[in-house]
Amino acid sequence: MKPSDYWNEVLKRDPRLSETCVPSRFQRRGQDADTAFDHNTRPLIRTVGQEQARLPEASPQIHLSSRENEVHSDRCQRYTVWIDGVGAWQLLIGRNFLVGAPTLESDEADISLLANISRRHATIQKIQEDWFIQAHQSTVVSGRSVGDRAVLRTGDEIQLGERVRLGFRIPSVLSSSAVVDFESHHRPSQSVNGIILMTDSCLLGPRQDYHVCCHDWPDLMILFVQDGQLRCRSRMPFRVDGEPARDIVTVTDGATVSGDEFRFRIEKMKTGR
DSSP states (O other): OOHHHHHHHHHHHOGGGGGTTSOHHHHHOGGGGGGGOOTTSOOSOSOTTSSSOOOOOOOTTSOOOHHHHOOOOSSOEEEEEEETTTEEEEEEESSEEEEEOOOSSSOOOSEEOSSSSOTTOEEEEEETTEEEEEESSSEEETTEEOSSEEEEOTTOEEEETTTEEEEEEOOOTTOOOEEEEEOSSOOOSSOOSEEEEESSEEEEESSTTSSEEOTTOSSOEEEEEETTEEEEEESSOEEETTEEEOSSEEOOTTOEEEOSSOEEEEEEOOOOO
8 A cells, every 4th residue: 555545544534633643745745645755754554454553643732734834934043952861953944954164254054064065065955845955066965966956865865075974864754854964074063963954843752753862751842933933842741941831832042941851952053144
């Protein structure tokens, strides 16, 4: 059975799941669902004909639909997320992400790497349902030289210049946001574990197919943008700067989000382009 057929069968059982479980790109263009899965992102329903089908582990109160939370601004907002006991990640919110070397000028790259590459080496872009890389200088994707622009797929390796290698992946079928991993030793000036390119939502929690896997967390925390503000939501009890939070809460620069078994802090980085 094709991946898109799995979701169709699920919706027949309970149409309400379209609000929480089914990626909006499948709702809009079901014919594209089959190309959105690979060996790392197989559907979580194995046998829809059985009485008990295994559904994605999402709370009915937590909306994951990328249609509702999709980022439309081309201007990149940059944050650092420090997660106790896990690590640090750059969280970049937008649809176009310039990759390059550091500069003292105001138009610093969104992904600024300490490496011998151009200040404007390549741009990673989300256009409608697909990810692309626009090459401004020497760029190779999974062994294929990029003359102008190439499609990025989960599992691709990006090589910039002769030595810089980055991994590209889309961990979850519930979000179109991507993760950039460091395959070579080249890093930003601020030490981080990886970079999240957030185009709708960012999933933090105990599963391997979340953007950041936090093994000891009891449940999922979602970061997303609404009305131009960064917000968070979870079915776990949590606090923001020590104040109890319920449902959707705005996360401001320097805010600390914590619960009985987790804690993270979000800081805004210097404004780029």
